Structure formats: structure tokens, C-alpha cells
Amino acid sequence: MQPDIAALVRPDGLLSLRVMPKASADRIVAEPDAEGGPRARVYVTVAPEDGKANRAVIALVAKALDVAKSRVILVRGETSRDKLVRIDG
Template structure:
């Protein structure tokens, strides 16, 4: 993971997330600085980390924050780790603006 926590990859967005499963609610907690200086989006979901439930929940959470259907989100790396990369497919400029606002980043 390098660069900003939200970055463009063609028509898609890639979001670097630190996930807390069994977090009591589904929400984005803003930005978090890791010990190596990288910034990631901190998120929590109610789902348990079993059978891909937490991964599906965080992908849906990011898609919803961007105003996209939940099918637009998918975990593309870190499926068994707390640090994950979420791909939001066909995310236009409006979706990026909404996601950045939800995460506390400037547009």
C-alpha cells in the first residue's frame, strides 16, 4: 500500500482500509495513521470475520459511502488481514467526492 488511502485506477477507485470486524456498527471512522506513516481509512463492521462476511460488509460499506451499489465493491487484497484494499468499480468523480467526504478527506 502506497500513497493516499483513496486513489484512482482508471475508472475504478482503490481504497486502503484498516478494518475492525465485530465493531458494533457499520461505519467509517475517518483516517488512521499506521506506525510506518501510511494513512488508511479506518472502518468497522458488525459482521464477524468468518466465511468472508466481514469482507463483504466492508466492501458494501465503502460502496454505499460512495453512492454506488454494493455490488461495485470488492476486496482485492488482504482478505485475511485487517489491512485491505477495496476496489470500487466504475466510480466516477461524484462517487470519489462522496467517498472522500465520508472519510474526512478533502475533495
């Protein structure tokens, strides 16, 4: 079961993430970012190749927020560990 990360979603629907690919298990942990704001650290087991890690992150965030994967949109950070996603709706 994933933690409730809804509290980390900003009022504008944005969620800051730090992704750790090739982890031993898929999970999400809340932590402060460099500026002290809220951020979720997302661990996924897949390697960051051909967008596999991004798809796994979107699926994991969608499951944790109990929304459809199509509502989680990658705004920034396609090739970076630091990502910004928008939760539509």
C-alpha cells in the same frame, strides 16, 4: 449516514482499509496509514467468519460512496484486517 470517503480513493480507484470486526456499530472513520497516506478504518458488527465481515465491509463502503456493491472489489487482504479495495467505474 456514512461519511464522504470519496477523497480517500486514490486516482487509480484503490482505497486502503483497516477493518475492525465485531464492533458495536457499523461506521467508517478516515485516518492516516503507517506510511502517512489516507486510509479508512471500517468498523463492522459481524464476526470475521465465512467472509461475513468482508461482505459487510463491501456493503458499507458501497453505501458510503453511493455506488453498487458490485463496483467495490476486494483486491488484497481477504483474511487480513488490512484490505485494499478497488472502486470500478
